[in-house]
Amino acid sequence: GAVVSQHPSWVICKSGTSVKIECRSLDFQATTMFWYRQFPKQSLMLMATSNEGSKATYEQGVEKDKFLINHASLTLSTLTVTSAHPEDSSFYICSARGSTGGKNTEAFFGQGTRLTVV
Amino acid sequence: LAKTTQPISMDSYEGQEVNITCSHNNIATNDYITWYQQFPSQGPRFIIQGYKTKVTNEVASLFIPADRKSSTLSLPRVSLSDTAVYYCLVGDWGNAGNMLTFGGGTRLMVKP
Numbered sequence: 001g002a003v004v005s006q007h008p009s010w011v012i013c014k015s016g017t018s019v020k021i022e023c024r025s026l027d028f029q030a031t032t033m034f035w036y037r038q039f040p041k042q043s044l045m046l047m048a049t050s051n052e053g054s055k056a057t058y059e060q061g062v063e064k065d066k067f068l069i070n071h072a073s074l075t076l077s078t079l080t081v082t083s084a085h086p087e088d089s090s091f092y093i094c095s096a097r098g099s100t101g102g103k104n105t106e107a108f109f110g111q112g113t114r115l116t117v118v
Numbered sequence: 119l120a121k122t123t124q125p126i127s128m129d130s131y132e133g134q135e136v137n138i139t140c141s142h143n144n145i146a147t148n149d150y151i152t153w154y155q156q157f158p159s160q161g162p163r164f165i166i167q168g169y170k171t172k173v174t175n176e177v178a179s180l181f182i183p184a185d186r187k188s189s190t191l192s193l194p195r196v197s198l199s200d201t202a203v204y205y206c207l208v209g210d211w212g213n214a215g216n217m218l219t220f221g222g223g224t225r226l227m228v229k230p
Contacts (some may be wrong), residue, residue: 004161006161026164032217036220042161043205043220043222043223044220046218046219046220064133076214093161094161095161095162095218106152106164106167107162107164107218108164109154109162109163111160111161112159112161112163114159
């Protein structure tokens with residue numbers, strides 16, 4: 001299947017700093033990217049959906065000024081956690097969906113980023 | 119969006135066939151059914167997708183009855199490495215922006 005690369009795999013940062021997570025589709029053009037957050041033993045919670053060149057659509061309860069999403073190209077989306085606090089510590093996962101022959105493909109997921117804010 | 123309901127957990131033994139059923143009573147005409155597998159601290163991995171009847175690939179089969187209000191993921195002869203959480207998603211894949219919403223998933227434990 002298609003490859004979605006997420007970087008970094010894990011990061012530890014100090015409270016109050018910002019952290020950027022990158023999500024790249026390596027062998028296809030991702031028209032849509034999704035960002036999720038997952039707490040231990042829980043399911044994935046959708047944070048936002050972004051289409052290339054457009055502003056992201058955030059889910060209810062997700063602060064758009066805190067979680068900045070940029071989808072500047074068809075192969076790259078970034079999530080920046082600004083002024084991180086310990087409660088932002090979580091597993092962040094991106095997903096990318098493209099299209100082939102005018103038909104949308106299934107979504108492929110990155111390997112996730114473990115963020116720990118100390 | 120169609121809501122999905124799955125068993126919270128299942129236990130099985132190596133070599134057995136495992137069937138995980140997902141209920142999606144309000145599935146829409148354009149919705150497809152997709153199953154993902156997730157190991158701890160990893161992103162979900164696509165397993166199989168279908169619209170109706172039966173779909174089979176090298177790792178699983180997906181059975182969808184005529185009314186499409188449920189689906190069953192079948193894993194033949196599971197091994198210990200199949201221990202994971204399995205998620206059933208229902209959505210209109212023709213709409214690129216259609217969000218992917220995860221339900222609770224089924225935690226499968228395969229025992230020796």
